[in-house]
Amino acid sequence: IVTIKTLVFPSETSDSYVEMVPLKPLQLKAFTLCMRLATELKGEREVILFAYRTGDYDELNVWRELDGRLSFYLSGDGVFFQVPELGALKTHLCVTWDSSSGAATVFMDGRKSLTKIYKKGHTIRAGGKVLLGQDPDSYLGDYDAKQSFVGEVCDVNMWDSVLPDRTIKDLVSGKRVQRGNVFDWETIQLKISGTVEVIHREL
């Protein structure tokens, strides 16, 4: 039986979060970001799923929106996807974006969304911090409990390129076909603040 370390955020807080130390600077013209997560937070509440902020900008934030849509924001307005609601069942979620075409997609459990054109030509800037659990409204501060993550998250991996659909399907089924070169969950350095449990779950 293969197990994987899993972060459990047991309740709504404004001070529990996990900083993930990247393997290389997040100066990115393309990315694939994947994670497995489950959250029972329901409607009428935003939920932060991933926050990368430099001094003045939210460089890459992934959200579950008020209305259940998934979205991500690259310093400015976001791009939105109407997808099945997150819930108690663990979902393998990936987000991909490529600056040269502007192509933005999400995958849930290997199912790919339609493609949206978003922020063509943009570059994500290096030099910030990546957090799970909270959305910083200033550099590493101003957290809002009403946007915090509650639930389980694991297997957070990131690449500086768009992976083929086939590779993403393999990741869902647990094949470690390609280690993340920005974040690799197997070797990642995590800095935990507040109340976050680290447990091992069967993958």
Place this chain on the structure above:
Amino acid sequence: IVTIKTLVFPSETSDSYVEMVPLKPLQLKAFTLCMRLATELKGEREVILFAYRTGDYDELNVWRELDGRLSFYLSGDGVFFQVPELGALKTHLCVTWDSSSGAATVFMDGRKSLTKIYKKGHTIRAGGKVLLGQDPDSYLGDYDAKQSFVGEVCDVNMWDSVLPDRTIKDLVSGKRVQRGNVFDWETIQLKISGTVEVIHREL
């Protein structure tokens, strides 16, 4: 083509149900209960999915709640999971529980939920009856049509242990990796009351 016997409950009644005869007494400190089911009963109605009652207690009842959540109850308050709504598409549903840790989970089509801690140290008592289709509010009586099951159900199997996630995924795809030792649908003895059709469907 492999076929499987399937129970069709064609309409709402207070007298149609199927008793399942177990292979051993249901004195249980752990279990995995699986079934395939489809029901188009929608919101604002509870639906009983499995009822095991001894003289005075609902020992193990599995429900689709008013708000669409799945739940189960071990003689007392229940544990709830916010999951995709049951509907016309057949869902492979499993529920697992282990007394020693209290770990309770559900699986839908092989996707596992987050883990909840529920009734640690409890034991399910032997000596009752197991029904599909109705919830008895007294020992084998007091059925409520507004809670009855309408739809199709098959492949109901139960084990006196928690199966590995991998085994549950294999069950979804139809691999008969391990026969149930409490209920084994292939050899099960069923006692049918009221209007329930038994048909054979492709698995």
Place this chain on the structure above:
Amino acid sequence: IVTIKTLVFPSETSDSYVEMVPLKPLQLKAFTLCMRLATELKGEREVILFAYRTGDYDELNVWRELDGRLSFYLSGDGVFFQVPELGALKTHLCVTWDSSSGAATVFMDGRKSLTKIYKKGHTIRAGGKVLLGQDPDSYLGDYDAKQSFVGEVCDVNMWDSVLPDRTIKDLVSGKRVQRGNVFDWETIQLKISGTVEVIHREL
């Protein structure tokens, strides 16, 4: 990487549609119709997914209904299935019907619905036109933008028989186990009207 031609209907119109030329007349006593599609059109709006009309009759129309259910109509009242809502994630959808038994089912991503009995003994008539994108309320006319399709659709294939469940599961995963004998997307002749983009996507 295998790619597939994909039709993108970028916005709501009353004049954008694609006619599909069949390989044989649609005189049918059974069929399997499959497609991959994604649409973010939400509630309170009907969406036409497939329209086959002869002079005076809607011979075979597939709809996403106001309330999110899927349905199809064989010249008259329809049959309805309560299923997960279509959205941004691409769904592999199949509809099957057999005149001799009246058995009607839908499949979403290989998951089969319960079976409904519908129009036993009926025959679909030959001699009409098949459209994607619009529902003609007269023969090739009277389109309603409020029912038009917006989103992506590809891999539309049709057979004059009911395929085994196993074959449909293989189609979902991209195995070209059996080419459609009424429509075969790989070789299909398409007649495009209005604003419809044809792009190639990874399958």
